[in-house]
Amino acid sequence: MVFHQQRLANGLQIIGEESPSARSVAVGFFVRTGARDEVAEVSGVTHFLEHMVFKGTPRRTALDVNRDFDRIGASYNAFTSEENTVFYAAILPEYLPQALDILADILRPSLRTEDFDIEKNVIIEEIGMYEDQPMWSAYDQAKRAFFCPHPVGNSILGTADSIRALKRDQMHEYFTRRYVAPNITVVVAGNFDWHTLVGMVGDHCSSWSAGAAGRKDVRETRGEKGFHVVTRPKVTQQNIIMMAAAPAADSNLRHAADVLATAIGDDSGSRLYWALVNPGLADSADAGFHDYEGTGSFIVSVSCEPGQAQENVEIVDDLLQAVVQKSITAEELRQAKNKIASRIVRGSERPMGRMQAIGMAWTYLGKYRSVDDELAAFDAVTLETVGELLARYPILPMTTLTLGPLETLAPPGQNGDSVSAASVPK
Amino acid sequence: MATEILHHALPNGMMLLAERMEHVRSAALNFLVPAGCIYDPDEHLGTATVLADMITRGAGDRDSRRLTLDLDNIGLDRDESVGPYHTRFWGATLASHLPEALKIYADILRRPRLPPEEIEPVKALAFQDLQSLEDEPRQKVLIELRQRHFPMPLGRDRRGTVEGIESLTPELVREQYQRYFQPEGTILSVAGNIEWAPLRDLVEELFAGWEPRPPKDIQPRPGASRHIHIEKETTQTQIGIAYQSVPIADRDYYAAQAAVNVLSGGMSARLFTEVREKRGLCYAVYASYLTLKGLGSVLCYAGTTNERAQETLDVTLGELKRLQNGIEGEEVDRVRAGLKSALIMQEESTSARAGSLASDWYYLGRVRSFDEIQRAIDGLTPEAIVSHLKRFPPRDFTIVTLGPAPLRVPV
Numbered sequence: 058m059v060f061h062q063q064r065l066a067n068g069l070q071i072i073g074e075e076s077p078s079a080r081s082v083a084v085g086f087f088v089r090t091g092a093r094d095e096v097a098e099v100s101g102v103t104h105f106l107e108h109m110v111f112k113g114t115p116r117r118t119a120l121d122v123n124r125d126f127d128r129i130g131a132s133y134n135a136f137t138s139e140e141n142t143v144f145y146a147a148i149l150p151e152y153l154p155q156a157l158d159i160l161a162d163i164l165r166p167s168l169r170t171e172d173f174d175i176e177k178n179v180i181i182e183e184i185g186m187y188e189d190q191p192m193w194s195a196y197d198q199a200k201r202a203f204f205c206p207h208p209v210g211n212s213i214l215g216t217a218d219s220i221r222a223l224k225r226d227q228m229h230e231y232f233t234r235r236y237v238a239p240n241i242t243v244v245v246a247g248n249f250d251w252h253t254l255v256g257m258v259g260d261h262c263s264s265w266s267a268g269a270a271g272r273k274d275v276r277e278t279r280g281e282k283g284f285h286v287v288t289r290p291k292v293t294q295q296n297i298i299m300m301a302a303a304p305a306a307d308s309n310l311r312h313a314a315d316v317l318a319t320a321i322g323d324d325s326g327s328r329l330y331w332a333l334v335n336p337g338l339a340d341s342a343d344a345g346f347h348d349y350e351g352t353g354s355f356i357v358s359v360s361c362e363p364g365q366a367q368e369n370v371e372i373v374d375d376l377l378q379a380v381v382q383k384s385i386t387a388e389e390l391r392q393a394k395n396k397i398a399s400r401i402v403r404g405s406e407r408p409m410g411r412m413q414a415i416g417m418a419w420t421y422l423g424k425y426r427s428v429d430d431e432l433a434a435f436d437a438v439t440l441e442t443v444g445e446l447l448a449r450y451p452i453l454p455m456t457t458l459t460l461g462p463l464e465t466l467a468p469p470g471q472n473g474d475s476v477s478a479a480s481v482p483k
Numbered sequence: 484m485a486t487e488i489l490h491h492a493l494p495n496g497m498m499l500l501a502e503r504m505e506h507v508r509s510a511a512l513n514f515l516v517p518a519g520c521i522y523d524p525d526e527h528l529g530t531a532t533v534l535a536d537m538i539t540r541g542a543g544d545r546d547s548r549r550l551t552l553d554l555d556n557i558g559l560d561r562d563e564s565v566g567p568y569h570t571r572f573w574g575a576t577l578a579s580h581l582p583e584a585l586k587i588y589a590d591i592l593r594r595p596r597l598p599p600e601e602i603e604p605v606k607a608l609a610f611q612d613l614q615s616l617e618d619e620p621r622q623k624v625l626i627e628l629r630q631r632h633f634p635m636p637l638g639r640d641r642r643g644t645v646e647g648i649e650s651l652t653p654e655l656v657r658e659q660y661q662r663y664f665q666p667e668g669t670i671l672s673v674a675g676n677i678e679w680a681p682l683r684d685l686v687e688e689l690f691a692g693w694e695p696r697p698p699k700d701i702q703p704r705p706g707a708s709r710h711i712h713i714e715k716e717t718t719q720t721q722i723g724i725a726y727q728s729v730p731i732a733d734r735d736y737y738a739a740q741a742a743v744n745v746l747s748g749g750m751s752a753r754l755f756t757e758v759r760e761k762r763g764l765c766y767a768v769y770a771s772y773l774t775l776k777g778l779g780s781v782l783c784y785a786g787t788t789n790e791r792a793q794e795t796l797d798v799t800l801g802e803l804k805r806l807q808n809g810i811e812g813e814e815v816d817r818v819r820a821g822l823k824s825a826l827i828m829q830e831e832s833t834s835a836r837a838g839s840l841a842s843d844w845y846y847l848g849r850v851r852s853f854d855e856i857q858r859a860i861d862g863l864t865p866e867a868i869v870s871h872l873k874r875f876p877p878r879d880f881t882i883v884t885l886g887p888a889p890l891r892v893p894v
Contacts, residue, residue, distance in 0.1 A: 078506045081828050111750075119760055123751035127817040130824030149824055178763030185718040185788050186766050191618045291716060293617040325561075326551040335547070337607030340615055362611060392555045399558025399576050403509045407831045 060415075060425045061251045067267040068239030071258050072419050074246045074411055074427075082153050082247035083412035085145035086160055087420055089242075090235040092139045093208035093349075094272060101215015102223060102231050104137040105180050109228065110144065111135070112172040114162045119172060122163055129155045132409075139209050140272075140350055141420060147409045150248040154257060161261035164236065173225045180220050187214065191292045191460055192360060199298035199356075199458035202285050207278040209349050237268035244416035247408030275351035277305060280456050284468040286476050287460040294340070295366040295461030296358070299373070301452045303346055303353035306421035311348055312434045313446040314355070318346040319393040320385045321377075322357060326392060329357070332376050338365055342373075350421065355452055363463050370457075374469030377453055384443055397435050401428060486830070488840065488850045491683050495695045496667030499686045500840040500850060502674040504833060510578035510675025511833035512585065513841050515569040516592065518663035520643070521636040521701050527650050529609055529643020530659050531565045536605045537597050537656055538664075539563060543590030547598070550587070559584050565641040567775060568845075570664075575834045578676035582685055589689035592664060599653035606648055613642045620721050621767075621786060624885045627713065628723035628782060632881040634703035637775050667695035670844050674836035710882045712889035720792035720886030724783040724799065726877045731774045731846045737859045738871035739772060743781055744818040745810055745868065746770040746802065751817060753802050758785060764795045770803075776846060781877065789886055796890050800880065807872035810865040822860045826853065 063071045091103055112119040126133050126146065133146035133156075144164065148156045187193045197212065204210025215223075243258050279302045304310040322329040322344020333342040339361035347354050357377075361369050385393075404410040405428045418426040459466050465477050491499045523530040540547040554561060554574075561574035572591070574584055616623045626640045671690075673682060728743075729735045747754050747770040758768045768785040783803070787795040829835045830853075843850045882892045 080830050081824075120751065120756065123749065123756070123760070124813075124817065127749035127751040128820055130817075130820035130822075132824065132828070147824075147828065149827060175761070175763040179759060179766055182719070182764070182786070182788055183766040186621075186786050188718040189620050294611065294615050326548075326555045331548070334608070335604060337604030337611075340608055340611035360611075360615065362614070388552070392552060395556050395558045396560075399509075399560060402577060403560070403575060403833075406507045406509060406833070407828075 058427065060427070062425070063255050065238065065259060065263055067263060067265055069258070069262050069265060070242040070419070071255055072242060072244050072415060072425070073249065073251050073254055074415055075249065075251055076247055076408065076411070079247040079408050081147050081408050082150050082245065082249045083145065083147045083408040084153065084156055084160065085143055085244045085412050085416050086164055087242045087244055087416045088142040088236055089140070089240045089272070089420060090270065091137060091141050092211040092213040094140070094235065095211055099223060099227050099231060100212055100219040101180070102228055103142055104213050104215070105176070105220060105223065106228055106232055107135050107137045107142050108176050108180065109168055109173065110163050110166045112176060113167050113169060114165060115167055117162060122159065125155070125159050131156055137213055139211065139213065143416070145409070145412065153249050153254070157257050157261060161258070164241070165265070166232070168225055168229050168232065170225050173228070177220060177223070180214070181217050184214050184217055184220070191289060191294070192296050195287070195296035195298050195458060195460035196358065198287060198460065199300060199456070202283055202458050203280045203300040203354065203456040204278060205281065207352065208274050209278070209352060235270050237270050238262065238265040239267060240270040242416065242419055244412050244419065246411035246415060272350070277352045278302070280354070282454065283456050284476050285458040286463065286466050287458065288462065288464050289460060290462050292461050294360045295363045295459060295463055296360050297366060297370065297457065297459045299357040299455035299457045301355045301450070301455045303355040303450050304348060304446070305351050305353045306348040308353070310442070310446045310449065313438045313442040314346040314348070314353070315397060316390065316393045316435065316438045317385065317443055317446060318344045318355060319396060320389040321380060323393070323396065328376050328380070329373070332372055333359065333361070333369060338372070339369055355450070357455065363461055366459065366461070366463060366466055370466065370469050377455070381447060381451055381453055384440060384447060387440060390438070390440055390443065394435055394438065398432055401431050401435070486853060488852070489679050490850070491686070493666065493687065493691055495691065495693055497669045497671065497690055497693065498844060499683060500670065500672040500844055501677060501679055501682055502836050502840060503677060503679060504675050504830070504836065507676055507833055508577055509575055509833050510581040510673060510677050511573070511575035511837040512581065512588070513672045513834070513837040514572040514588065514592065515670040515841050515845060516572070516664055517568060517668040517698060518570045518659070519566050519568040520639050520641040521567045522659070522663055522699060523639070523643065523647070526647070527655060528639070528647030530647070530651060530656065531570055532612070532641045532643060533605050533609050533648065533651055534656050534659055535563045535565050535570050536608065537601060538591055538595045538660065540601045541596035541598055543594045545590070546596070547601070554584070554587060557583050567637050567639060573834065573838070581673070581675070581677060582681070585685060585689060593693055595660065597653065597657050597660060602651065602653050602656065606651060609643065609648045610645065613645065613648070616642070620715065620717055620719070620885050621784070624713070624721035624723045624883055625782070625784060627711070628725050628881060628883045631707050631709070631711065631883060632725035632780060633775065633778065634705050636701060637703055637778070638706060662696065665696045666690060666693040668698055670841045672837045672840035672844070674840060675833040706881065709880070710892045713883070713885040714887065715885055717886055718788060719786045720789050720884060720890070722785045722787065722792065722796055722799070723883040724803070725780050725881040726803070726879060728772060728779040728781050728875055730777050730779040733779070735871045735874065736779070737863060738868045739779060739875070741815065741818050741863050741868050742806060742872055743770050743772045744821060745814050746806065748818050748821050753806070754783070754799065757802055758795060758798050762794070762798065764791050764798065768799065774846060789888065792884070792886060793890050796892070800893065803877040807869060807876050810868055812865055815863055815865050815868065819860055819863055823857070826856055826860070
C-alpha cells in the first residue's frame with residue numbers, strides 16, 4: 058500500500074492509500090464540523106445539514122443524486138458525530154470519476170426551502186425512532202451529564218423543538234462558515250491511481266472557498282461528577298451508563314486506553330463479561346474508549362433487570378477499584394492485544410475500512426498511519442504504559458446515569474443514600 | 484474472476500466447503516449445525532438458544548475460562564447464533580490461526596462440557612434477552628411478523644417463551660445436544676488464505692469419527708392470523724408487512740430479488756423515494772427478501788410517528804401493489820449495478836464468503852460460481868421482473884403494527 062498527500066491552493070487536503078489488488082475503491086469527504094461546533098440555538102444543524110447535502114444542488118435534484126449513486130452501484134452513506142461530518146462511498150474502481158463528481162457536487166448543496174421543510178419531518182422521525190430506544194436515550198443523556206458544559210456533550214440530533222425552529226438561512230450560514238476547503242479532507246483508499254485522483258479533485262474542488270473554520274474550546278475536560286436517576290416506568294430493562302475522563306485522540310496513551318477498555322469490558326473474556334454477563338446478572342455489560350479532539354472518555358454500560366441493578370452497581374465499582382489499584386494482569390494484556398491485532402488486520406482488508414481509518418488518523422493527528430504502524434503501536438503497550446494511563450486517568454469515580462423503571466438507585470458504597478429521579482440534567 | 488471452490492463430503496454426512504482467497508491475511512470459518520429452533524420441543528421453546536450459550540462454557544480439556552482465553556488469544560472474533568434450521572458458529576482471525584480454531588471448535592461441537600451449574604445463569608440471560616425485546620420495538624414487530632407470516636415452526640423466534648426457558652434443565656439441554664448436534668447435514672465452510680489439502684486432512688481428522696443421527700422431519704403448520712396490532716405507548720408506530728414470494732431454488736429467484744431491489748435496493752428505489760424523500764413520513768423504511776428452505780417471502784418495515792402511521796401504511800402498500808404495473812429500464816439498470824457491486828465487493832470479505840458458501844450449499848446443494856451469478860444479473864430485464872410479479876403479485880399481506888393505536892388495514 059502506497060500513501061500520498063496533497064494540499065490544493067484553497068487549503069483542501071487530499072490523502073490516498075493505493076492498493077492495486079483491491080477490488081473496490083472507497084472515497085470519503087471528511088468535514089471537520091460536528092455538534093460541538095454548534096451554538097444552542099441551532100442544535101442539530103450539523104446533522105440536519107448532512108441530510109440536506111443529499112437533497113440536491115444547482116444541477117441535481119434529490120432524486121438525481123440518489124439515482125446517480127445507484128446507477129454506479131455505490132454503497133454510500135454519511136454520518137455526523139460530535140466533531141466530524143463524513144460523506145463516503147464504496148464503488149468498483151471504474152466508477153471513481155462518477156462518485157467524485159457526485160460527492161463534490163453535493164458538498165455545495167442548494168438547500169432548497171421545499172426540500173428543507175420536508176426533510177425536517179425525516180429528522181423528527183429519526184429523533185422519534187431513537188426516543189423509543191431506551192439504551193440510546195440513556196447513553197445520550199449520560200454523555201450530556203458527563204461533558205456539559207463542554208461542547209462534546211452537545212446533542213447531535215437536536216430536539217424536535219430545536220429542529221422545528223431551525224430556519225433554512227441559519228443552516229446556510231452554518232454551511233458557508235464550516236464547509237470551507239481548509240476544513241475538508243478528501244480521503245481515498247483501494248484500487249485507484251493517485252495522479253488521476255488529484256486531477257479530478259482539483260477540477261471539482263479548486264473553486265471552493267478558502268477561509269478559516271476553526272474550533273472553539275478544545276480544552277480537556279475531566280467531566281462533571283454526578284449520579285443521576287431517570288425514571289421511565291414503561292421501560293423493561295435498567296440501563297446504567299458510567300463515564301470518566303480518558304486520553305484525547307492525539308494522546309500517546311490512546312492505544313493503552315483501547316487495550317484497557319478491551320480488558321475491562323470487551324464482549325468476550327473481559328472482567329465485566331465474567332463478573333456480570335457470564336453469571337447472568339446482566340444481559341450486556343461493556344466498556345469502551347471514545348476519544349475526541351482535546352478530550353476523551355471511558356464508558357461502561359450495563360443493561361440488566363431492575364431488581365439486579367443495585368448489586369450490579371456495587372459489582373462494577375469493586376471491579377473498577379481492583380483495576381485502579383492493581384491494574385490488569387500480563388495475561389489480560391496479551392489477550393486484549395491479540396484481539397485488537399486480529400481486528401486491525403481484518404478491518405484493513407476492505408478499502409472502506411482503510412479509508413475510514415486513514416481519514417480519522419489524518420483528522421486527529423495530521424499523519425498517515427499504516428496498518429503496520431497501528432499494529433506496532435498496540436504491540437508496544439506494556440503493563441507500564443497501562444499503569445501510566447491509570448495514574449493520569451484514574452477512572453473512578455465514574456459519572457453515572459441510569460435510565461429505566463427504577464425510581465431510586467444508590468451510588469456504590471452508599472447503601473443508605475439512594476438517589477431519586479430528581480437530578481435530571483437538561 | 485476465477486475463484487476455486489472446493490468441497491469434500493465426509494462419510495458421516497458432514498460437508499466441508501472452502502474458497503481460497505489469496506489477497507487477504509485472514510480466514511473465516513462457518514459451521515451450520517442442523518440444530519435450529521424448529522427442533523425445540525413445544526413445551527421447551529428456547530432450548531436451542533440456551534444450548535448455544537451452554538455449549539461454549541467449557542469443552543474437552545478446557546473449562547469455560549480457558550476456552551474463552553484460548554480463542555481470544557488466537558484473535559478469533561466470533562459469535563454463535565440460532566436460526567430456524569441451524570445453530571451457527573462463526574469466527575474469523577489470521578489464517579495462520581485457523582487450524583487451532585478448528586481444533587477448539589471440534590471440542591465445542593463434539594465434546595462440550597455443558598456444565599449443570601451454569602444452567603441458571605444461562606437461563607437468566609435467555610429471560611433478559613426475551614424481556615429486552617420490549618425495549619426494542621422495531622425488533623419486536625419484525626419477530627411478530629415472522630411468527631404470523633411463516634408456517635410454524637419455521638416462523639418461530641429463537642428466544643422462546645418464559646415458560647419454555649423456565650422449564651429447561653441440564654438434562655433436557657444435554658438431550659437436545661445429543662439428538663441434534665451431529666454431522667449429517669452439518670456444513671463447515673472456510674474462506675480466506677488457506678491451503679486446501681491440509682485443511683481437508685485436518686477436518687477429516689477432527690470430525691470423521693463423529694456419529695451421525697438421522698435428521699428429523701418437521702411438518703409445518705400454516706401461519707396464524709394475518710393482521711394484529713400490539714398496543715404500546717411509543718413515539719413511533721412500527722409497521723411490518725410480509726407477503727409470499729419464491730424460494731431461492733426457484734427459477735424466478737433472481738427476478739424476485741430484483742423486484743425487491745426495485746422497491747428497496749438503494750436510495751433511489753421506490754419505497755425510500757415515495758415514503759421518505761417525497762413525503763418525509765419515515766426515517767427507516769425498507770423491503771427485504773427472506774428465504775427459508777422451500778419458501779421465500781418479502782418483508783417490509785416502516786417506523787413512523789403515530790400521527791402519520793396510517794398514511795405511511797397506505798403509501799407503502801400502494802407502492803407494493805403498483806410494482807406489477809410496470810418497471811422502467813433505468814430502474815433495472817440501477818438494480819443490476821447494485822447487485823454487481825455487491826457481488827464483487829463480497830470477494831473482499833472472508834466472513835461474507837464463508838457465509839455465502841454455506842448458505843448456497845444448504846439451499847441449493849451446490850455453490851454458485853461468480854460467473855453464474857453475474858450472468859443471471861446481466862439477464863435481468865423489466866419484462867422478466869414484471870412477468871414474475873404477474874405470477875406472484877404482492878397480496879394476502881400479513882400486517883403487524885405496534886404503537887398506541889391500531890391502523891386500518893386492507894381486507
